[in-house]
Amino acid sequence: MQEELFTSGRNIPHIDPSLEIWHWPISLYLFLGGIAAGILFFAALFYVLGKEKEYPAAVKFASIIPPIALSIGLLALVYDLTHKLYTWRLYTTFRIESPMSWGAWVLLIVTPLSFFWLFSYYAEIYPKTEGKLQLLKKFKFLATFEQFLKTNRLYIAYALIPLTLVLGVYTGILLSAFNARPLWNNAILGPLFLTSGLSTGAAAIILMAKTKKEKHLFSKIDLALIIVELALIVHMIMGYYAGSQVQLEAMQLLVGGDFTLMFFGFVVILGLIIPATLELIELIGYKVPVIVPAMLVILGGLIFRFVMVEAGQLTRFLY
Amino acid sequence: MRYAMIIDTLKCVGCSDCVVACQTENDVPIGYCRDWITETVNGSYPNLELELKSERCNHCDNAPCVRCCPTGASYVGVGGIVLVTANECIGCGACIESCPYDARYQHPDGYVDKCTFCHHRLEKGQLPACVSVCPTKCMYFGDLDNPNSEVSQLLKNRKHKTLAPEAGTNPHVFYLI
Numbered sequence: 001m002q003e004e005l006f007t008s009g010r011n012i013p014h015i016d017p018s019l020e021i022w023h024w025p026i027s028l029y030l031f032l033g034g035i036a037a038g039i040l041f042f043a044a045l046f047y048v049l050g051k052e053k054e055y056p057a058a059v060k061f062a063s064i065i066p067p068i069a070l071s072i073g074l075l076a077l078v079y080d081l082t083h084k085l086y087t088w089r090l091y092t093t094f095r096i097e098s099p100m101s102w103g104a105w106v107l108l109i110v111t112p113l114s115f116f117w118l119f120s121y122y123a124e125i126y127p128k129t130e131g132k133l134q135l136l137k138k139f140k141f142l143a144t145f146e147q148f149l150k151t152n153r154l155y156i157a158y159a160l161i162p163l164t165l166v167l168g169v170y171t172g173i174l175l176s177a178f179n180a181r182p183l184w185n186n187a188i189l190g191p192l193f194l195t196s197g198l199s200t201g202a203a204a205i206i207l208m209a210k211t212k213k214e215k216h217l218f219s220k221i222d223l224a225l226i227i228v229e230l231a232l233i234v235h236m237i238m239g240y241y242a243g244s245q246v247q248l249e250a251m252q253l254l255v256g257g258d259f260t261l262m263f264f265g266f267v268v269i270l271g272l273i274i275p276a277t278l279e280l281i282e283l284i285g286y287k288v289p290v291i292v293p294a295m296l297v298i299l300g301g302l303i304f305r306f307v308m309v310e311a312g313q314l315t316r317f318l319y
Numbered sequence: 320m321r322y323a324m325i326i327d328t329l330k331c332v333g334c335s336d337c338v339v340a341c342q343t344e345n346d347v348p349i350g351y352c353r354d355w356i357t358e359t360v361n362g363s364y365p366n367l368e369l370e371l372k373s374e375r376c377n378h379c380d381n382a383p384c385v386r387c388c389p390t391g392a393s394y395v396g397v398g399g400i401v402l403v404t405a406n407e408c409i410g411c412g413a414c415i416e417s418c419p420y421d422a423r424y425q426h427p428d429g430y431v432d433k434c435t436f437c438h439h440r441l442e443k444g445q446l447p448a449c450v451s452v453c454p455t456k457c458m459y460f461g462d463l464d465n466p467n468s469e470v471s472q473l474l475k476n477r478k479h480k481t482l483a484p485e486a487g488t489n490p491h492v493f494y495l496i
Contacts, residue, residue, distance in 0.1 A: 021412035021425065082410030085431035089390040089407050100389035123475050127439040179383060179486060180419040181490070317483045 016029075016267045025076035028307040030171045031200070033107075033299070034193060036066035037168040038201015044160035047153065057209035057218065060121045065204055066114040074107065097178045100168050112162050113156055120149035122155075133154045144162035168194035175312060183250035183312040186239050192232040195230055200227035200301035203275075203294040216288050219279045222297060226276040233268065250315035267307060271300015321463040322398040322436055323470050325479070325494040326373050326449070328479035332360060334372035337449035337458065341375075344437060344448035347428050350478055354432040370496075373449065373458065376401060376422040376434035377482060377490030384414035384423065392431075398462070399491060400438050405430040419486040434461075463491070 042058045052059045052317045078087055091108065095101040123130045123146070130136065130138040149156070172193030175184035202222040209215045240251035275293035282288040333356045341347060354375035361368045378401050385393045385401060390443065392407035393414050396449045403414075403423075406429040415431060422482050426432040437447035450458040459469035473479075474493060481490045 021415045080412075081429075082412075083408050084410070084427050086390075086406060086409045086430075089392070089409055093387055093391045095391055097386045098389045098413070100387065100411060104389055177387060178413075178417045180417050313416070316421070317486050 004224040014092040015257045020310075022309055022313060023080060024306070025080040027309040028302075029073040029076045030174070030193070030309065031302045032069040033171045033203055034168055034197025034301065034305075035200040036073070036114065037071040037164040037171075037194075039063065039109075039170070039204055040066050040110070040117065040200040040201075041162050041164040042093070042205060042218075043117065044157040044164065044203060047157045048161070052083060057214050058205045058218070060125055061210075062208045063114070063118045063121060064125070065208075067118050069113070069212075070107070070111045070114055070143050072113065076146075077203075085287065091152060099170060102166070103174060106170060110160070110167055113160055113163070116149050117153075117160070119155060120153055122146070125270040132176050134289060161250075167195040168213045171197065175308065176201060180310075180317060181250075181312045182243070182313050183240075183253065183315040184291045184308070185247075186236060186243075188232055188239060189308075192229065192236060195225055195232060196301050196304060199229060199234050200298050203297035203301075206290050210239045216283065217295075218288065219283055222293075223279045223283070224274055226272050226279075226297070230272055230276075233272075244314070247319055249318075250312075253311045253314060254307075258267070258314075259307050262307050263311075267304045270296055271303060275300070320400045321432065321491070322378065322441070323439075323463045323474075323491045323493060323495050324378075324436070324447070324463065325459040325470050325493045325495060327457040327459075328370050328372055329495065330455045331371040331373060332455055334454060336454055337373045339494050340452040341437075344440075345435070346402065348465070351426070351432075353422075353432070359432075366465075367482040372494060373484070374416075374422075375492065376490045377420055377450075377488065378434075378436060379491065380489035381487060382417070383417040383486075383488060387413040387417040389413060398436075400436045401433070402435055402438065403431055403433060405432075419483050419488060420490075422458055448457050 039062045043063050046052065046058045078084060081087060090101065090104040091102070094105060123136060136146060170188040172190035174188040175181070176186060179185045197208050199222055202218045202225060206215055206218045206222065209218060237251065239254065240247045243251075253259045275296040278288050278293040278296075282290065282293070320370055334358075334446050335356050338352055338354055338356065342352060347353055354373055354403045357487075359370045359372070359374050361370065375451060378399055378476060380391075380399065382395060382401050385395055389411060390407050390409055392409070394402060394404070396402045405428075410425060410429045410431060412425065416423070423428045425430050425435045435453060436444075437449075446460050450460045459473060461468040463471055463474075473495065477495045479495050481493055484490070
């Protein structure tokens, strides 16, 4: 039998044996970017559909989350850069082939829009705060700006729908563009991360919702998204099974390897199947506190990003 | 002009002179390297075969690191050499993740560093540091676009391979086998 007995590494402590360049901030950002994209997508969509009054949590109340999530996410991204003083270099060029360049530019547009969206509802959502601070009265230009945003809300919503979809897909494409990491290198990762982002977004809206009607609608949306997500995960695993040797070995991390418990236990079962079942039971009419499935979905989404980022960096080409 | 490097695995003894020469020439910080030696043993006892290789950036034609770079700091220079402009690099690590050969590393100063084929020496008409010091003369460097160059002739006449050709990168460091 012919076999490769050993290959020496480089024995360079800073480079070998593990290549872990992306740490927890990247995983955290991918999650926060996804959930922010999901919430903003639903906010813009339901505003455009004219359902602002019917579904206030989706359009108004949940909009407190995206600006905070995106701000923390951006800080995390910059924190993980090693040449931080040159971050502005991202914005001196646009590189069409680099997903990270796409992401940097989309974030530059979506982040302020998320703040504008919240600001246009600020006095409505927090009348007490506004009553104390009197911000809009003290600073006249803020009142003018708020009025400008209110009259142009529809345009912001139209801009947000495609932009948030790009943001959601980009969090996956960012990883799948690296053919050197076989676990990431599959075309389904973009749609999968988008679906997961929308699903965690819907779950966050459920948490903020006050009426039964709104909770039920977003439970249904979340349920549909979870089913799509499960289907996409099955496709992803099938893709690895049908793949080359490097992909087969990458898959073994998820199926029967170090990340099996994390992936199947925490992401698939606790983060998708159980909340989907609970949501279904709740929709049928039994009493289930909606906070449970919603929190499970959000935690599952977070763990999913960590699993993919960590496991992906362990996979590589063999030669 | 298309620079290429050839390493004769039948002549390499794995002495690591190329590694030290590179570290000295390019002021590579301690604990890092731009080139390295691998030992691979193939076969089953008692029919074993040892292959020694000096590895480095493959200066690929289809370089994923250049494609993934969000700022354009990674670029393809004269003769197909893949280079990094340090003051354009933000240290995001995308190029490191995208390299099938793990040939890049984050310099302690923050930017990403890698083999440059010693382009500062090439400009003066000298060979890369690793090639120039090799005691067994197992390394060759030259222009593939010139059909009469030593490297073109070697690739014409000798059996050779590249690393992970299935990655689709079209690498330009060749190994004679």
